[in-house]
Amino acid sequence: MRGVLRSHRAGALPALALVLVAAWSPTSARAAIPGLAESPVHWEHEQDFCGVGVDWDTGWVPGGSPVQVRIHFELGCEFAAQLDGKGVMVWPPSMSLYFQGDPRGGEFSQNIGINFGADIRWDIDLPIGGHFEGEMPIPFVPRIDVGCLDRSTPFTPFLLSGNPDRPATLLCTVGPILVFEYDLLDLILPSITGLASAWIRIYLTVDLHSYLQGSKIVVSEHEQEITEEYGRATVYPRGAPAMDMTAQYFADLSHQIIVTVSPQVEFEILTFDFGFDIVNVNIPIPAMDDQWVFDPAELSFYFPDISNSPELDFGRTQVGRPRLKRFAVENVGFDELKLYARSALPFGVDARLGDPSEEPLSIPAPGMDDIIVSFDPGGEGNASGILRLETNDPDEPWVDVRLLGEATFEDVGEYTDPDDCEGEECFDHNPGYATTCGCRVPGEGGGTLWPLAGLLGLGWGIARRWRRRGC
Structure with a gap:
């Protein structure tokens, strides 16, 4: 894949990002984390x-x-x-x-x-x-x-x-x-x-x-x-x-x-x-x-034991203004909880959270951590999806969280729900794992672009601008 990325111009990034994010679907079969x-x-x-x-x-x-x-x-x-x-x-x-x-x-x-x-x-x-x-x-x-x-x-x-x-x-x-x-x-x-x-x-x-x-x-x-x-x-x-x-x-x-x-x-x-x-x-x-x-x-x-809300509702979200929410995951067991997280457009999480070559997110027992989930609609209407958590909990090796959102072109004002976050606020809240979001570039198809920016040398200036925009 790296060879393919190097052969494309920067203008092709949004389309490639779409392919990368869309490559996973909630029905993809994977083994849970070994426990x-x-x-x-x-x-x-x-x-x-x-x-x-x-x-x-x-x-x-x-x-x-x-x-x-x-x-x-x-x-x-x-x-x-x-x-x-x-x-x-x-x-x-x-x-x-x-x-x-x-x-x-x-x-x-x-x-x-x-x-x-x-x-x-x-x-x-x-x-x-x-x-x-x-x-x-x-x-x-x-x-x-x-x-x-x-x-x-x-x-x-x-x-x-x-x-x-x-x-x-x-x-x-x-x-x-x-x-x-x-x-x-x-x-x-x-x-x-x-x-x-x-x-x-x-x-x-x-x-x-x-x-x-x-x-x-x-x-x-x-x-x-x-x-x-x-x-x-x-x-x-x-x-x-x-x-x-x-x-x-x-x-x-x-x-x-x-x-x-x-x-x-x-x-x-x-x-x-x-x-x-x-x-x-x-x-x-x-x-x-x-x-x-x-x-x-x-x-x-003694085992880990995951506890989380079964649903994350983004509510009314303005097209072109990606919305980020903290999703709390708690370990109420007696041993360390490990997990990967994946989702698909128009929702997203940091691609590293779903990369099996990366270490999984670790939550001590007892303990709690947040996953930053994004909703970046490309058009108006109701959207639904799944946040798939793959864990080492023997009772719940796979946990599916319902993702809901309503996209509109109207101005919805500031996002003020308690679990909303924006820019540095999202990541400062979660120092244990520097999660980023799966946001779209305004006016383009969308995708998780942090890894692509690094691979293709787009520069930290672009990265900083995206991050200030909540991506």
């Missing part, structure tokens, strides 16, 4: 059991051995997860909700506790003579907390289908570690501990495999389920500038624990020593799968 509202979301869940009862007694093992042990084994588990992110509401064409996790905003952790109780019995003939037999609890068997060097793993929520961190995984192998060591002869025959010893040692090996993956997010809006990362649920506007809802997170936990207990006995008599493994005891712990149901999270979203 977005966010609400933080936090979910956490804990489980303090393993999912299956783990209370194990090995019995006396190994059978027929001169030294036997009996191990009582209790396993305790703690699993926890927390996830941080946000619910994101977007529109248009319709309102929809999706969930976005904070980078590394999730944590999956576990803590495994093991309680031991152990007894020992013996029936031994020593090489130097003598026979010893008896039975007793093994003292000082400790409680042991077993975990990886890092007992937790971070991830980016929400572990739904399509998330590269799915599932969050904790893999750990511990051991063999010495959990107990004691000289039995200190208990049985303390008088000969300088000559002989009988050490009982218990080693432990633990393999942990734990997995957490998201199953779904259920939102209270018609109980819709989101099963994929960034999947969307449809939301229906309430006609209010705020919206509350709940969302519940579901996840699947699975883990497998393999525990092996290895008792050993070692004898030392004078300079002679011998020892043996009593037995490797594998504790049969079934694999566990469980669904975690997190408590519902509360989400609150």
Whole structure:
């Protein structure tokens, strides 16, 4: 278009202006301004059991051995997860909700506790003579907390289908570690501990495999389920500038624990020593799968909300004397209102207010601003039109304001309505956005000529004269 403008003489400006203004009509299809509202979301869940009862007694093992042990084994588990992110509401064409996790905003952790109780019995003939037999609890068997060097793993929520961190995984192998060591002869025959010893040692090996993956997010809006990362649920506007809802997170936990207990006995008599493994005891712990149901999270979203008169009436307007009016637009919502404005001849607004390459007019919450609308009739008679407001209000993405005016060749005197303005008065009243009007050049067809004047180098003198005339 710029090339076309440069190829015409200044005398062709009014006709070009007509084309530019007439290019828009109230029926033109355009998407509304994209809107977005966010609400933080936090979910956490804990489980303090393993999912299956783990209370194990090995019995006396190994059978027929001169030294036997009996191990009582209790396993305790703690699993926890927390996830941080946000619910994101977007529109248009319709309102929809999706969930976005904070980078590394999730944590999956576990803590495994093991309680031991152990007894020992013996029936031994020593090489130097003598026979010893008896039975007793093994003292000082400790409680042991077993975990990886890092007992937790971070991830980016929400572990739904399509998330590269799915599932969050904790893999750990511990051991063999010495959990107990004691000289039995200190208990049985303390008088000969300088000559002989009988050490009982218990080693432990633990393999942990734990997995957490998201199953779904259920939102209270018609109980819709989101099963994929960034999947969307449809939301229906309430006609209010705020919206509350709940969302519940579901996840699947699975883990497998393999525990092996290895008792050993070692004898030392004078300079002679011998020892043996009593037995490797594998504790049969079934694999566990469980669904975690997190408590519902509360989400609150806040929107802009446009309020304006449905009609702007210019009344009697003299042909050749364009009339300018302030049209008030109020934001009664809780978030910033953005809008574009467009109209068509014989009415007009600043072309920049309808140019998608320009930033939209912004009205804070709460707040109010004016749009300067012009009526520049080319002939006598009644006129009507539409001021189309394109907004980021989710309830009213498009607002049509009726424009009315009565054109006459008679002298109507000064324009004295409270919303009338003239020249600098119009623009001084609205410093936030230097709107101009879509006025006709007297005696010509009309149009929005500020941009054309700049493009074609008509000079600031002409521009100043137009502005003094109310254009």
